[in-house]
Amino acid sequence: MKLRRRNFKKDAESENFWPAFTDMISTIALILFFLMLLGYIQNIIISKNWSATKEQLSQSRADISEKKRQLRLLEDELEDTMAEIEEGEIALKLSEEQIEEQRQIIAESNKELGNLRSKLQGIAVLRLDVLKKVKSSVEKELGKTNDQGEELVLISDNGNIVINEGLVFDFGSSKLKPEGKELLQQLAQAFERVLDDSGIKVNIDAINIQGHTDDVGSPESNRKLSADRSRAVVDYLMSSNKDLENKYGRYFVASAYSEFRPISSGTSDSARAKNRRIEISIILKDSNVQNVIDDYLQETIDVFNLNSNRDNH
Known part of the structure; x- marks a missing residue:
């Protein structure tokens, strides 16, 4: 009787072991499935974020290129403006020199007119x-x-x-x-x-x-x-x-x-x-x-x- 009870106990323990093992495997599989699902979802999210980031990066690069182009245009305009300013300064200097020459000519002419006036006045005084x-x-x-x-x-x-x-x-x-x-x-x-x-x-x-x-x-x-x-x-x-x-x-x-x-x-x-x-x-x-x-x-x-x-x- 004792032997049968012992064997029965062993059989019962053997029968209880497999369902527990199966449940554990199922649980692990379920966990792995959730992990895989979570990873998949995370990959999808990361992929979308990466695409958005990549698109933003591309747009940023385009904006940077446009800004660089505008900067080059501004630099060109600045160079043209500086060249015009330099030409204007040269023209102004020449004008100032010409004005000074004209002033000298006018001063000399006024002097000559004064001399002529004096001579003519001298003739009138003589009369x-x-x-x-x-x-x-x-x-x-x-x-x-x-x-x-x-x-x-x-x-x-x-x-x-x-x-x-x-x-x-x-x-x-x-x-x-x-x-x-x-x-x-x-x-x-x-x-x-x-x-x-x-x-x-x-x-x-x-x-x-x-x-x-x-x-x-x-x-x-x-x-x-x-x-x-x-x-x-x-x-x-x-x-x-x-x-x-x-x-x-x-x-x-x-x-x-x-x-x-x-x-x-x-x-x-x-x-x-x-x-x-x-x-x-x-x-x-x-x-x-x-x-x-x-x-x-x-x-x-x-x-x-x-x-x-x-x-x-």
Whole structure:
């Protein structure tokens, strides 16, 4: 009985072992299946993540390439801009040099214009100086005014010596009055002394004795009266001083302006009296004035040629 029980026990234990082993194998297989399934799922997830990462990486590389291309374009634009700036700086420097050259040219031109102005003013002063000397010489001998307080001679705004007609002629007459003859004698002496100065004489072309009337009467009669008066003055200047006629008679000329160059526009007696006058004008030689201008132009041309040659070199 004991033997059977022992064998039965062994058989029972053997029967219980196999199901337990099978369950264990099944469990292990199930675990392995889950592990494999988990690995598969993980591989799928990793594969998707890798694809996404790979796609992102590819996109990033494309973005980097595009940024590099844009950077190269910006570098090229920067180089072009720098080149333009450099060209602009060179052009600006050249412009500044040209401006400075123009300033120098303008300064030289202004200097030359100043010299020309001074020379022309010198000629104008010479003309006025001749008249002042004549006026002073007359006033030294006869005084500045007559008994009525009228100036014997005066210098007008246009730079001519003006002799009041009433001092030399009666109204409407071309016959010289005694006091007029005395005045003209002094004028003749004064002109001889002035023309004896070679420095003055060389610049004088003519001494014009002008006759002027008022607007009373016809232009024809006034023209004849003004011509007769100016001729009478020249004739008496020459006859009262033969030395003046012999030495400098070629300088004197008579002209008539009638009523057409009034110095007063009024119609009163005093206004018309101002218009009845003898004017003495000193005419300078055009050649002397022209020489001054020619000298200036030649100097200007020389400066221009000098600057042109400097620019070419």
